Amino acid sequence: MKSQYFGTKEENTWCPGCPNFGILQAFKNALADLVNEKKIKAKNIVIASGIGCHAKIFDYLNVNGFYGLHGRVLPLCFGMKVSNPELTVIGFGGDGDTYAEGISHFVHNCRYNADITMLVHNNKVFALTTGQATPTSEKGFVGRSTPLGVKDKPLNPIASAIVNGATFVARGSALNTNHLKELIREAIKHKGFSFIDILQPCLTFNNFSPYLQKHIYKLDKNHKVTDFRQAFRKSMEWDYSFKEKDKIPIGIFYKIKKPTFGEQWPQLKKSWYKVKRKINFKKTVEEFK
Amino acid sequence: MEKTILIGGKAGQGTAVTSHFIGKVFCALGYYVFNYRDYPSLIRGGHNFNVLRISDKPVYSHKDKYDIILAFDQKTINLHQKNLKREGFILGDKTLKTKRLQKIDIQPILSKLKAPKIIENDILIGWLFKYFGVDKNFLLKEAEKVFKGKKTGLIKKAIEKGYSLAPKKERLKRVGSKKYFISGSQGIGIGALNSGIDIYIAYPMTPATPVLHFLAGKQLKDNILVLQLENEISVINSALGASFAGAKTMVGTSGGGFALMTEAMSLASISELPLVVYLAQRTGPATGVPTYTAQSDLKFAVNAGHGEFPRIVVAPGDSQEAILRTQEAFYLSLKYRTLAIIIGDKHVAESDYSFDTLKVSPLTNQKFILKNPPKNYKSYKITKNGVSPRAVPGQEPVIRATSYGHNEYGNTIEDAKWTIKMNDKRFKKVRYLEKEISKLNPVSIYGKGKNLIIAWGSTKGAILDSLPELKSFRFLQVSYISPFPKKVIENEIKKSKRVVLVENNATGLLGDIIAEKTGFIIKEKILKYDARPFVSDYIINKVKKKK
Numbered sequence: 076m077k078s079q080y081f082g083t084k085e086e087n088t089w090c091p092g093c094p095n096f097g098i099l100q101a102f103k104n105a106l107a108d109l110v111n112e113k114k115i116k117a118k119n120i121v122i123a124s125g126i127g128c129h130a131k132i133f134d135y136l137n138v139n140g141f142y143g144l145h146g147r148v149l150p151l152c153f154g155m156k157v158s159n160p161e162l163t164v165i166g167f168g169g170d171g172d173t174y175a176e177g178i179s180h181f182v183h184n185c186r187y188n189a190d191i192t193m194l195v196h197n198n199k200v201f202a203l204t205t206g207q208a209t210p211t212s213e214k215g216f217v218g219r220s221t222p223l224g225v226k227d228k229p230l231n232p233i234a235s236a237i238v239n240g241a242t243f244v245a246r247g248s249a250l251n252t253n254h255l256k257e258l259i260r261e262a263i264k265h266k267g268f269s270f271i272d273i274l275q276p277c278l279t280f281n282n283f284s285p286y287l288q289k290h291i292y293k294l295d296k297n298h299k300v301t302d303f304r305q306a307f308r309k310s311m312e313w314d315y316s317f318k319e320k321d322k323i324p325i326g327i328f329y330k331i332k333k334p335t336f337g338e339q340w341p342q343l344k345k346s347w348y349k350v351k352r353k354i355n356f357k358k359t360v361e362e363f364k
Numbered sequence: 365m366e367k368t369i370l371i372g373g374k375a376g377q378g379t380a381v382t383s384h385f386i387g388k389v390f391c392a393l394g395y396y397v398f399n400y401r402d403y404p405s406l407i408r409g410g411h412n413f414n415v416l417r418i419s420d421k422p423v424y425s426h427k428d429k430y431d432i433i434l435a436f437d438q439k440t441i442n443l444h445q446k447n448l449k450r451e452g453f454i455l456g457d458k459t460l461k462t463k464r465l466q467k468i469d470i471q472p473i474l475s476k477l478k479a480p481k482i483i484e485n486d487i488l489i490g491w492l493f494k495y496f497g498v499d500k501n502f503l504l505k506e507a508e509k510v511f512k513g514k515k516t517g518l519i520k521k522a523i524e525k526g527y528s529l530a531p532k533k534e535r536l537k538r539v540g541s542k543k544y545f546i547s548g549s550q551g552i553g554i555g556a557l558n559s560g561i562d563i564y565i566a567y568p569m570t571p572a573t574p575v576l577h578f579l580a581g582k583q584l585k586d587n588i589l590v591l592q593l594e595n596e597i598s599v600i601n602s603a604l605g606a607s608f609a610g611a612k613t614m615v616g617t618s619g620g621g622f623a624l625m626t627e628a629m630s631l632a633s634i635s636e637l638p639l640v641v642y643l644a645q646r647t648g649p650a651t652g653v654p655t656y657t658a659q660s661d662l663k664f665a666v667n668a669g670h671g672e673f674p675r676i677v678v679a680p681g682d683s684q685e686a687i688l689r690t691q692e693a694f695y696l697s698l699k700y701r702t703l704a705i706i707i708g709d710k711h712v713a714e715s716d717y718s719f720d721t722l723k724v725s726p727l728t729n730q731k732f733i734l735k736n737p738p739k740n741y742k743s744y745k746i747t748k749n750g751v752s753p754r755a756v757p758g759q760e761p762v763i764r765a766t767s768y769g770h771n772e773y774g775n776t777i778e779d780a781k782w783t784i785k786m787n788d789k790r791f792k793k794v795r796y797l798e799k800e801i802s803k804l805n806p807v808s809i810y811g812k813g814k815n816l817i818i819a820w821g822s823t824k825g826a827i828l829d830s831l832p833e834l835k836s837f838r839f840l841q842v843s844y845i846s847p848f849p850k851k852v853i854e855n856e857i858k859k860s861k862r863v864v865l866v867e868n869n870a871t872g873l874l875g876d877i878i879a880e881k882t883g884f885i886i887k888e889k890i891l892k893y894d895a896r897p898f899v900s901d902y903i904i905n906k907v908k909k910k911k
C-alpha cells in the first residue's frame with residue numbers, strides 16, 4: 076500500500092506552502108508504513124478533527140472520520156475507542172482547539188489513558204479565525220484581538236501532558252516531516268494515550284519558521300524516555316516563548332507502559348455493534364415485584 | 365381502603381428507605397401505592413419527608429392530608445401536624461411533643477438490641493403493621509427480601525419488637541396480586557436495557573443521577589458500559605463518538621447539563637447520528653431549587669441547539685410510560701438517525717408508582733446497522749425518506765460523520781445546492797416520523813366529559829386522580845412534543861366546551877406550543893411554580909373555582 080491511497084481528490088484550501096501539508100504527508104506515510112507492517116488495518120483507522128485550519132485534514136484523508144466541533148476532538152476519540160476497541164483512533168486538533176476550548180478534555184484524557192493518539196497542529200495562533208492569540212502564543216504576541224500584546228506566559232503542553240498522566244508525550248515539527256512521520260508511527264503503535272505537539276508555523280498569521288529552524292534540535296539517545304523526572308525537566312527546556320538563547324527539543328519526551336482505559340474495564344473486549352443481546356423483560360423487572 | 369402516611373425526619377435518618385419499604389409491603393399485599401419524595405439539597409440534617417398513599421384502587425399521586433405521620437424528629441411534627449386528618453395520629457418516640465402522639469419508648473429498645481439510632485425506623489415499621497393487622501411473618505419475609513444482607517437480623521428483631529408493642533386496630537388483608545413498585549428513573553433504566561443499550565454516559569446531576577446509579581449497578585450483569593466523564597460537553601461528544609462507532613448510546617442530565625450539551629445536539633443532527641438524551645427537569649433557572657420539580661424546560665428541549673433541525677421529544681408521565689417511551693426513543697432515534705430527547709422531571713424520576721403488570725414495547729430491538737455495506741457506500745446518501753442506511757467504521761468502506769455542511773460522502777461543501785439538499789434530507793424524515801409516532805399513542809385521552817384538561821409529563825398522576833371528581837372533564841395527555849401530534853390535539857380542543865391547561869411552570873409552555881402549532885390559544889391555565897408537584901385536591905379546587 077502506498078501513502079497516496081490515503082489521499083483524496085478534495086480541493087485543498089490550505090494557504091500555499093502551509094506546513095500543514097507536511098503534517099498531512101507525514102501522517103499518510105506513517106499510516107502506509109503501519110498498514111504494510113501489518114501493525115494496523117486500514118479499515119479500522121478512524122480520525123477525528125476539531126475546527127480550524129488543521130481540521131481540514133479530514134477532507135484530505137481517505138479514512139473513516141468524524142469532523143467534530145471546536146475543542147471536542149478528544150471526547151469524540153474517547154467515545155469511538157470505548158465503542159469499538161478494534162479501531163485505531165487518531166485525533167487532530169489545533170492549539171486553540173485543544174488548549175483553549177478543549178483544555179479540560181486534554182487534561183482528563185491524559186489521565187484516562189485510552190489507547191488513542193492526539194496530534195496537535197500548534198501554530199501558536201487561531202488561524203482560521205484570522206490571527207488571534209491562543210494559550211501557546213508567547214507573551215507580547217500582537218494579534219488582531221490583542222493589539223496591546225499578550226500579557227501572560229504561554230501554556231506548556233508537553234509539561235502538562237506529562238504531569239497529567241499521558242503515557243506517550245512527544246514534540247514534532249511540521250518542517251521535519253521524516254522525523255514527524257517516525258513520531259506518529261511510534262505514537263500510534265503505543266498502547267495508551269499518545270500525544271504529539273506538532274510545531275506548525277502559520278505562514279500568514281504567525282510565521283515562526285525561521286526561529287524554529289534555528290533553534291530546533293532532536294532529543295538524543297541518552298534521553299531516558301521512561302524517566303519521569305528527566306522527561307519533565309526536558310519539557311521545561313523550552314517554554315514556548317521565542318527567546319534568543321533557547322533551544323527547542325523535538326522527539327519523544329516520555330513513554331511508559333501503563334494499563335490503558337480499555338484494559339481496565341471487563342466490558343471493553345468487543346465492539347458494541349457486534350454484541351448480540353438476549354433481553355428478557357420479565358427478568359429485568361423481577362426486582363420491582 | 366385508602367391511607368396516606370407521611371414519613372419525616374432529618375436527611376440521613378432513613379425516611380426514604382422506610383417509606384419505600386412500607387410501600388413495598390403494601391404492594392406485596394396487593395395494594396396500590398404511590399410514594400412521593402421531598403428533600404432539600406443537603407446530606408445530613410434539614411428536613412426530608414415522603415408521602416405514601418395506599419389504596420385498594422389504582423392511585424397515581426399523593427395527597428396532602430395525612431392519616432398517619434411517622435415522625436423521626438420534632439420538626440416533622442411542627443411542619444406537618446396541621447395537615448393531619450382529624451382522626452389521624454402521629455407515631456414516634458416518647459420524647460416528641462404533640463398531643464396526638466402514639467408514643468414508643470425507643471431508647472431502651474435500642475440499648476437492649478445494641479442497635480444504632482437508625483434502627484428506630486424498623487421499630488416504628490413493626491408497630492405500624494401490627495396496627496394495620498398485617499401478619500408478622502409476612503412482614504418479616506418482605507424485610508428479608510428488601511434489606512438483603514444489610515443488618516437483616518437486627519432489623520427483623522427491631523420490627524418484631526415494634527410489632528409487639530402496638531395494638532391491632534385494623535385487619536388489612538391481601539387484596540389482590542402483588543404489585544410492581546417502580547420509580548420513573550428505574551423505568552428509564554429498564555427501558556434502556558430493554559432497548560439493548562450498550563453505553564450510558566453521564567455527569568452527576570439531580571434528578572437524572574438515579575439512572576446513572578441504576579445502570580452503573582447493572583453493567584457487569586447486563587454487559588453494558590456506564591461512564592462518568594469530566595463534564596457534560598465531554599459526555600455528549602463522547603456519546604456521539606460512541607454512536608458513530610456503532611454503540612447504542614444514551615446520556616442523561618438535568619437542565620444545567622443539558623444547556624452545556626446543546627452545541628453537540630446540533631452536531632448530532634447534522635451528523636445524523638442516533639442518540640438518546642434523557643433530560644430530567646428540576647426547578648430553574650440556573651441552579652434554582654435543585655432537588656425539586658418543575659416542567660420549565662419544555663421549550664428548551666424542543667428548541668435546543670443552533671440551526672434548524674428536527675428531533676424527537678417524548679414526555680413520559682409515570683414509570684410504566686418511562687419504560688415504553690425510552691424504548692420508543694431508542695427505536696426512533698436509531699431508525700431515523702435522529703436525536704431523541706426524553707423529557708422527564710424530578711417528580712416522575714423520584715416517585716414510586718405501582719402497577720399490576722409492567723408492559724414492554726413491541727417495537728423490535730434492532731441496531732439499524734448494515735450487515736455488509738457496499739463498496740460505494742455513501743454516509744449521507746439521499747433517499748426517499750431522508751434516512752441514509754447506516755454503516756460504522758471497521759466495516760470495509762470509508763465511513764464519515766461531520767459537523768460541516770457536506771455532500772453524500774460526508775466531504776465538506778459550502779455551496780448553495782448541497783446546503784439545501786442536505787437540509788431537505790434531514791427534514792424529510794419528519795413526515796415519516798409523524799406517521800410512525802401516530803401509532804404510538806402520542807396523546808392519551810382519559811374520561812368522557814365535554815370539557816378538556818390538557819397536560820404533559822408528571823402532572824398525569826394528579827390529574828388522573830382528580831378525574832373522578834371532575835366528571836365533566838376529559839384529560840388529554842400529550843406524550844410526543846416533537847414531532848407534534850397537531851391534528852389530534854386540534855380536534856380534541858375543537859370539540860370541547862371548556863379547555864384548561866395544567867402545567868408545573870409559570871408560563872404554560874405546552875400552551876405556547878399548542879398555540880404555535882394549532883393557532884389555538886388556551887386562556888384557562890392552572891400553573892404551579894413553587895417547585896412542588898400538583899396534588900389532585902389542588903387541581904379539583906382550581907378547576908371548580910374557575911367556573
Ligand SMILES: Cc1ncc(C[n+]2csc(CCOP(=O)(O)OP(=O)(O)O)c2C)c(N)n1
Pocket residue numbers: 125126127128129130145168169170171172173176196198200201202203204209
Ligand atoms: C465553540 C466555537 N467557538 C469558536 C469557534 C470559531 N473558531 C473556528 S476555528 C477557531 C480557531 C481555530 O484555531 P486552532 O484550533 O488553533 O486551529 P488553526 O486554525 O490554527 O489550525 C475558532 C475559534 C467555533 N467554531 N466554535
